[in-house]
Amino acid sequence: MGSNIKINKGVDVKLQGRLESDEINQLSSSTYALLPSNFHGVTPKMEVKAGDEVLAGTPLFHDKFQEQVKFCAPVSGEVVEVVRGEKRKILEVKILADKELRFKDFGASDPSNMDGEAVKNHLLASGAWPFVMQRPYDVIANPSHDPKAIFISTFSSAPLAPDLDFQIKAELEHFKVALTAMAKLTKGKVHVSVRGGSDSSYLSGISGIEVHEVYGSHPAGNVGTQIHKIDPINKGEFVWTVDVPGLLTIGRLFKTGHFDTSRLVATTGAAMSKRSYFKAYAGIELSKALEGRFDAKSGARLIGGNVLTGATTSHDSFLGFYDYQLTAIPEVEDREFFGWIAPGLNKFSMSNTFFGWMTPNKEYNLNTSLNGEERAFVMSGQYEKVFPMDIYPVQLLKAILVEDIELMENLGIYEVAPEDFALCEVVCTSKINSQAIVRSGLDLMIQEMS
Amino acid sequence: MKFLQNIVEKLEPQFEKGGKFEKLWPLFDGFATFAFVPKHPTSKGAHIRDGVDLKRTMITVVIAMIPCLIFGIWNTGHQHFLAQGMYAGLGDGVLEKFFFGAWRVLPLVVVSYAVGLGVEFVFCIIKRHSIQEGFLVSGMLIPLCMPVDVPLWMVAVATIFAVVIGKEVFGGTGMNILNPALTARAFLFFAYPTKMSGNSVWIADSENLRANVDGFSGATALGDLASTVGIDKTSETATAVMSSFGNDGFYSMYNSFMGFIPGSIGETSALACLIGALILIGSGIGSWKIMFSAVVGGLTMAGIFNLAGANAFMDLNALHQLLIGGFMFGVVFMATDPVSAAHTETGKWIYGFFVGFFGIMIRVFNPAYPEGMMMSILFMNVMAPLIDHYVLQANIKKRQKRMVIQTA
Numbered sequence: 039m040g041s042n043i044k045i046n047k048g049v050d051v052k053l054q055g056r057l058e059s060d061e062i063n064q065l066s067s068s069t070y071a072l073l074p075s076n077f078h079g080v081t082p083k084m085e086v087k088a089g090d091e092v093l094a095g096t097p098l099f100h101d102k103f104q105e106q107v108k109f110c111a112p113v114s115g116e117v118v119e120v121v122r123g124e125k126r127k128i129l130e131v132k133i134l135a136d137k138e139l140r141f142k143d144f145g146a147s148d149p150s151n152m153d154g155e156a157v158k159n160h161l162l163a164s165g166a167w168p169f170v171m172q173r174p175y176d177v178i179a180n181p182s183h184d185p186k187a188i189f190i191s192t193f194s195s196a197p198l199a200p201d202l203d204f205q206i207k208a209e210l211e212h213f214k215v216a217l218t219a220m221a222k223l224t225k226g227k228v229h230v231s232v233r234g235g236s237d238s239s240y241l242s243g244i245s246g247i248e249v250h251e252v253y254g255s256h257p258a259g260n261v262g263t264q265i266h267k268i269d270p271i272n273k274g275e276f277v278w279t280v281d282v283p284g285l286l287t288i289g290r291l292f293k294t295g296h297f298d299t300s301r302l303v304a305t306t307g308a309a310m311s312k313r314s315y316f317k318a319y320a321g322i323e324l325s326k327a328l329e330g331r332f333d334a335k336s337g338a339r340l341i342g343g344n345v346l347t348g349a350t351t352s353h354d355s356f357l358g359f360y361d362y363q364l365t366a367i368p369e370v371e372d373r374e375f376f377g378w379i380a381p382g383l384n385k386f387s388m389s390n391t392f393f394g395w396m397t398p399n400k401e402y403n404l405n406t407s408l409n410g411e412e413r414a415f416v417m418s419g420q421y422e423k424v425f426p427m428d429i430y431p432v433q434l435l436k437a438i439l440v441e442d443i444e445l446m447e448n449l450g451i452y453e454v455a456p457e458d459f460a461l462c463e464v465v466c467t468s469k470i471n472s473q474a475i476v477r478s479g480l481d482l483m484i485q486e487m488s
Numbered sequence: 489m490k491f492l493q494n495i496v497e498k499l500e501p502q503f504e505k506g507g508k509f510e511k512l513w514p515l516f517d518g519f520a521t522f523a524f525v526p527k528h529p530t531s532k533g534a535h536i537r538d539g540v541d542l543k544r545t546m547i548t549v550v551i552a553m554i555p556c557l558i559f560g561i562w563n564t565g566h567q568h569f570l571a572q573g574m575y576a577g578l579g580d581g582v583l584e585k586f587f588f589g590a591w592r593v594l595p596l597v598v599v600s601y602a603v604g605l606g607v608e609f610v611f612c613i614i615k616r617h618s619i620q621e622g623f624l625v626s627g628m629l630i631p632l633c634m635p636v637d638v639p640l641w642m643v644a645v646a647t648i649f650a651v652v653i654g655k656e657v658f659g660g661t662g663m664n665i666l667n668p669a670l671t672a673r674a675f676l677f678f679a680y681p682t683k684m685s686g687n688s689v690w691i692a693d694s695e696n697l698r699a700n701v702d703g704f705s706g707a708t709a710l711g712d713l714a715s716t717v718g719i720d721k722t723s724e725t726a727t728a729v730m731s732s733f734g735n736d737g738f739y740s741m742y743n744s745f746m747g748f749i750p751g752s753i754g755e756t757s758a759l760a761c762l763i764g765a766l767i768l769i770g771s772g773i774g775s776w777k778i779m780f781s782a783v784v785g786g787l788t789m790a791g792i793f794n795l796a797g798a799n800a801f802m803d804l805n806a807l808h809q810l811l812i813g814g815f816m817f818g819v820v821f822m823a824t825d826p827v828s829a830a831h832t833e834t835g836k837w838i839y840g841f842f843v844g845f846f847g848i849m850i851r852v853f854n855p856a857y858p859e860g861m862m863m864s865i866l867f868m869n870v871m872a873p874l875i876d877h878y879v880l881q882a883n884i885k886k887r888q889k890r891m892v893i894q895t896a
Contacts, residue, residue, distance in 0.1 A: 049708045051536065101802055139576040197536075272891040347534045367535060371491055376544040377525030385539025389772040391548045394540050403736055409619060410541025412520060414662030417545065418831040419775060430832060448884040456533075463534045468662070473533035 042234065043267045045254030047426040049461060051178045051197045054403045055308040055367070060204065061110075062302065069328035070113045070319065071356040072098055077168060078477075079108070079177045079484065082128050088290055090117045094319075095142030095164055095297035095403075108188065110165025112299045114140040114318040130356070133321075134424045141296035148218035157222045161288065164297045168327035168359065169284030170223075173265065173277050174334055175480045176455035185278040187226035187269055187277075190217070192282060195234040196344040200304035202314070205235065218318055219292060220280065220416055221246030230294025231264045248485050256346075257426065262458040266427045271452050272482070273329045283362045301362050305331045308403045309338030314448055322357045323459030324364075332366050339406050341365040346460035347473070370407035377409075385409065386464040388423060400411055415469040425462035429453065431462055435472055438479030451479055497519050514612035518619035533841060540576060541663075545773055546624040552767035552774075553628050554822060556754035557597075559747055561589035564636050564759070567750050568592075568692040570808040571775050578748070593753055594633035596643055602643045604630070607651040611660070621670070622661030622827075623651065629669035629821060631860075632754025633814065634676075635689035646672040666869045667828045670862055674719040677862065685858065687711060690750040709739045709812040710749050712856035716800035744811035755817035758810075765820045774824040776831065779838035782819040785844025786810045793852055801852050809848055818861035820842065828869040831835055839875055843868045 074082040081102040087090060088301040092115065097108035112116075121130040146471060149157055158181055161167045172179035179185070193202050200379055206213050208330045220228045227248050232238040234253030241249050250268060257263045261279045271277055280288070280390040285300040291300040299320040305328065312331040324340070334353035341348035342361040351358070374380070382392040386402045396398065429450040437445040456473040463472045499727040502508045503516040509528045520526070530537060535728060566575075567584025575581030604627045612619050630647055654671035677684045687706040688694040694706045702844070705712075716726040743749055748755025754760075768774025790806035797803050810816065823843045830839035843864055850860030857863055 053536075181820050270890065272887075339529075339535065341535055348535070350535070365535075369527050373496070373524035373527050377545050378522075378541070382539050386536070387539040389538070389540045389545070391544050391773065392772045395540075404536040405531045406535050407525070407537065408537050409525060409537050411526060411528065411541065413542050413620060414660065416542060416622070416662045416827055417773075418826045418829070419833055419836070422833055428881060428883065428886070430883060432831065433876075435775065443609070449880070450887060460534050464536060465538045465539075465540075466544055466643055467540050468536065469541065471532045 041250050041252055041268070042238075043231075043252045043258075043264070044234075045058045045252065045258040045267075045426045047262060047422070048195075048255040048257050048424050049388060049465075050195065050255045050358075051345075051464065052399070052401045053308070053367075054401045055310060055313060055365070056198055056303055056314075056401075056402050056419070057200060057306060057324075058313045059312040060255040063314070063319045064389060065316045065322065065327050066135070067323035068135060068384070069118070069319035069344065070135055070378075071132045071322055072109060072112065072117075072321050072325075073130055073139045074099070074109075075355060076359040077101075077178060077449065079175075079481070080107075082109070082169070084120060084128070086117050086130075086131075086230065088117055088119055091112070091115070091287075092117060092133065092141040093140050095144065097165065099128070101317075102180075103177075104180060107178060108161045108162065108165050109168060110142075110167045110297055112297075114347065117475065118364060125208050129198070141294075141298070144291065144295045144297065146295040147292055149215060149222055151227055152219075154224075156331045157219050160291070161219075164291050166288050166291050167281050169287060171279050173271055173455060174452035175484050176457075178479075180276075181478055183276045184227065185276045186225045186271075188220050188224050188280070189227045189261050189268070190220070190228065190230045190263050190280060190282075190285065191261040191264055192230060193236070193259045194344075195256035197256070198304075198306040198345055198363070198365060199259070200306070203233075204287070205286065206282060206432050209286050209289065210240055212286050212293055214289070214293045216280075216285040216289035217241075217244050219288060220285075220300075222384055227269075229264070231261075231268075232257075233241060233259070235245055257424075257458065261458055262455050263426055266429075266453055273452055275445060275452075281360070281362075285312055292304050299359075303357065303361065304326070304363045305366075306363060307338075307367050309336060309368050310364070314483075318357065320357060320359050321363075324351065324355055324357060325353050326358060328353065328364070329378045332364075337371075338368050341367070345404075346464065347457045348384050355404050370405045371454035372405075386416075388420070389467070410467075410468050412470065415470065416468045416469055418478075421462040424465055425458075427458070431459065431472070434479075435459075435475050438475050438482075441482060443483070446483065448481055451483060456482070456487060493524060496524060510611060514616070514618050515719050518609070518612070521618075532785070542621045543624075543664055546621040546757055548771050548773055549625045549768065550628050551768055552764040552771075553625075553632065553754065554634055554758040555763040556757065556817065556821075557628070559757045559760040560632060560753040561593045562586055563747060564592050564692055564736050565591035566748065568697075571691055571706075572701055573698050574740075584854075588692070593631065595640060596634060596636075596638070596753070597628065599640050599643050600647050601627040603647045604651050607648055607656070611651075611656045615660075617660070620661035622655065625825075626650065626655075627670075628667045630672045633669060633673050633752050633817065633822075635684065635751075636692045636753055637689040637694055638676070639685055642676055642683060643672075646676045649675045656731065657819075664827055665873075666866055667822055667825045670822055671867050673722040673862055674866060676814050677859075685711075689804075690752075705868070707751070708858070709733075709744065710851060710858035711736075711811075712739070713801045713804065713850075714858050715871055717852070717855045718799070721800040721803065729802070730800050733808060735830060739812065741805070741808055741811065744808060749812070751812075752814060752817075755814040758816045759822045761763075761816040768820065771873065774820065775826070775829070775836050775840075777836040778824050778843070779819055779841030781837045781891075782844035782847075783810065785841035785846075786815060786819075786848050787843045787844070788841075790850040793848070801855075812843075813851065814859055814861040815844075815847060818865055823868070830870065830872040831874045835872065835875040835879045838870055839872055 082099040115135040283390040565588035650672035652667040790809040793802035847864035
């Protein structure tokens with residue numbers, strides 16, 4: 039067994055709009071789409087054209103710079119449209135789904151009898167590889183690398199995040215098979231983190247994994263936090279990570295031979311009228327999936343993912359490849375009179391300049407207000423309260439802003455991903471968009487290192 | 489408030505790009521965002537944000553200074569009347585003292601804000617950025633760290649110097665190296681020393697009082713103590729000064745703590761500073777690490793002096809040292825300025841310690857600069873980036889060492 043890890047820094051932002059029930063609706067739509075923008079850094083090269091018939095698992099496009107990384111159709115049917123934007127950039131690949139889904143058969147197989155190379159090829163061929171992410175850089179893993187370890191976080195500590203244990207236990211066999219497969223991909227360890235104090239007995243008996251119990255507030259569930267505490271990344275090293283829905287897809291691939299992206303999606307947030315799960319394949323039409331759950335006319339913001347790291351999406355878009363949570367929160371509508379002096383009981387704040395500290399368990403109904411204007415860095419010590427890594431966050435951000443590669447390396451750019459800075463961004467007095475800065479820093483490193 | 493909001497929204501297009509008053513956008517934006525938190529939505533990254541912004545932060549600091557301001561107003565009147573033997577009791581003539589104090593202090597506050605904000609507006613319009621809130625605090629700090637008899641035009645000149653040279657040339661709030669309020673004070677201290685030190689500026693109308701009141705000294709605790717440096721501590725002068733620091737003396741521990749002594753307007757009351765410190769620490773804006781380590785640093789230096797005991801000044805009780813002069817005010821409001829202080833948490837311990845340590849050292853060793861705190865904080869402002877540099881180097885070394893172990 040592994041270790042107990044305590045995360046002392048961080049904060050759980052308590053929001054209204056938690057899941058109300060475990061009810062699951064099975065949903066489908068007539069059109070599905072795969073959005074290349076879900077895959078950061080990938081330049082798509084089409085393998086199909088409009089009019090082609092595809093099965094679930096047929097490659098739609100691949101990455102121009104890593105040809106073996108394929109992005110496959112989540113459903114079977116006819117490719118009806120490749121939507122392009124400026125400079126012919128591919129925005130959406132739309133598929134008109136068959137009534138009865140047909141899967142491409144990759145053959146059921148048992149990873150415990152396979153070697154690493156075979157597991158890797160199986161994932162690459164079937165379209166499951168994009169679930170394997172790498173650090174540094176927080177992009178889809180380069181299959182030619184030899185990762186020093188693989189990290190799995192079995193829980194999310196983000197605001198309103200669904201309980202992933204619930205999903206794991208529903209498909210335990212798939213989960214176990216996927217972990218066995220992961221163990222084949224690295225000569226190092228597979229580190230699996232569970233929420234401190236939760237029942238992790240279901241993980242016993244899987245060979246090649248090490249289980250860690252992680253206690254504390256968000257970002258305890260972030261895999262980046264866990265990597266940093268368990269075995270931090272040094273220059274030149276790579277680690278891979280896979281999230282729980284990705285593992286379940288991989289597990290199904292080995293069990294059934296099908297690329298099956300179905301996942302439980304939690305609809306959460308104060309502006310979501312029905313807060314429960316639906317089960318659907320990646321790329322389902324959101325207008326269909328959110329029927330009776332979200333009112334497009336309400337003007338609320340729809341987010342694919344959680345409020346900290348998710349991307350704004352819209353009612354007429356499609357479910358993202360990595361999304362297993364949809365959150366809706368009200369948009370900011372009114373200016374607030376004399377907000378700098380008002381008691382602000384409805385405002386979340388890490389600083390005690392508002393009187394929220396008197397009601398620590400209050401659940402807030404927060405809107406999308408920036409609550410101020412962007413400024414230069416003024417306050418210090420603020421990020422450090424929510425940033426549990428042994429890294430100086432503000433200094434790293436400044437190194438990125440001045441594009442000082444050596445300083446970025448020295449200050450730990452290889453260990454971070456944008457999501458690790460999400461809380462810093464939330465608590466920042468100067469309203470600095472640190473996630474975007476970190477992303478630009480990582481992109482710069484990719485350029486410099488290639 | 490809907491009514492006001494409508495006005496703002498109606499006027500807005502005229503100040504936006506292409507509008508009639510495009511150039512005055514920072515001015516409009518400054519007033520509009522002062523009245524209303526703007527409805528800017530989050531566009532990148534996290535969709536929800538903390539309620540705090542720079543306006544709220546700065547206003548909280550100003551609120552923390554209000555006890556010092558109110559006490560300073562009263563004490564200005566108190567010292568003025570006390571010197572003439574009027575209303576000697578603390579409870580006597582409270583209203584008169586307040587009125588007199590307000591009459592002398594508020595003009596300083598008004599001049600500081602009007603001039604400082606005026607300069608800020610000009611810079612914002614030239615450089616086309618929105619008004620930054622840093623001056624809200626500096627504008628209050630500047631009058632509070634001045635002697636009450638300082639002429640208004642000097643405050644205006646010092647404020648212009650502080651905002652332009654201390655802040656705007658570096659790029660505005662957040663970019664400055666030195667604390668702007670102390671820059672203003674240091675400017676006056678060196679440019680017009682007769683108006684910033686000596687025995688004629690600390691009590692309102694000192695010159696008049698000296699002419700008309702027998703035995704008027706007008707000195708501060710530090711001024712009196714400085715006069716004991718270089719003379720035998722058993723001499724008559726030295727013992728007379730030291731007796732005033734006894735339990736019944738004018739500068740007794742109690743009087744120094746409460747602030748019933750002459751000095752810069754806002755600095756005399758350690759109690760008011762402590763209330764401010766509580767607000768700053770409670771709200772999470774001021775660093776308790778800096779305040780705590782500065783007090784430790786001050787006590788350490790004063791303790792060393794106690795042991796050395798070369799003159800009467802060194803013999804002063806270590807705790808008493810911290811209660812007189814600008815020590816408490818500097819520690820609570822000046823040293824904790826997040827921009828000019830050390831930025832790393834480890835660095836704050838070191839920075840704070842030396843602020844206190846050098847503050848006491850300068851005031852005792854160099855009687856020409858009775859206010860060691862100003863020098864000490866400015867010196868440590870300059871040193872703060874160096875401290876941060878070494879703290880960062882330690883982190884970098886740790887990371888490099890880890891890499892070597894891994895690859896070895």
